[in-house]
Amino acid sequence: MFMNSSKIRFFRQRIPSFECIPGCHDCCGPVTTSSEEMARLPRKSAAEQEKALENLSCPHLGEQGCTVYMERPLICRLFGTTPVLACPHGKRPQLMIDEKIEQQIYQFFKETRQVLV
Template sequence: MTANSQTIRFLRQRIPRFECIVGCHDCCGPVTTSPEEMSRLPRKTAAEHEKALAELSCPHLAEKGCSVYLERPLICRLFGTTNALPCPHGRRPELMIDPQIEQQIHHYMASTRQILV
């Protein structure tokens, strides 16, 4: 396991979880992620990426929601858990993310090359 894999696992375990509205995908859109996280996702064609970008969507957004939910990138996991990325419907965990963990996530993202999902 690489150092980045260990970091991703550590950070994922510390992001609070909460119930989203079934079928909602208001926070899904073009995001960037590290190559390490991208390598865990199914490959999409250039056409699929272009179509999603034109729709300001995510190429992994399917008819019933996120098709890569269990492997979704850190940035996707942050939505709704921090005041900086609130859920547009007001959903949130009982306890928001620890500010130090959020800072570590931002540091990880800033220290790794980011690519468009």
């Protein structure tokens, strides 16, 4: 069985990427992530987290977009790659995520403690 960091790396490698609309952050709302992924992100103050939640945003969303893009959680990487989490503007990769991998990711979410970003 994979350790969580190995699973996360495995899933990251299998989630397709695509070009978003520059300046769009419509999918950057409050999300949950595993404790392990959260530990990779810079800590935000309670005030920063509260303000983001009030705005239905992410505390890691800056004026130029995601400030933690390379370490963004799996849930953020899934947006736009599956019909379940479709881009509201119709952007998507050439090939959507493999359904089996997608189901494995959702199972991983169920099996790991999730925290609010």
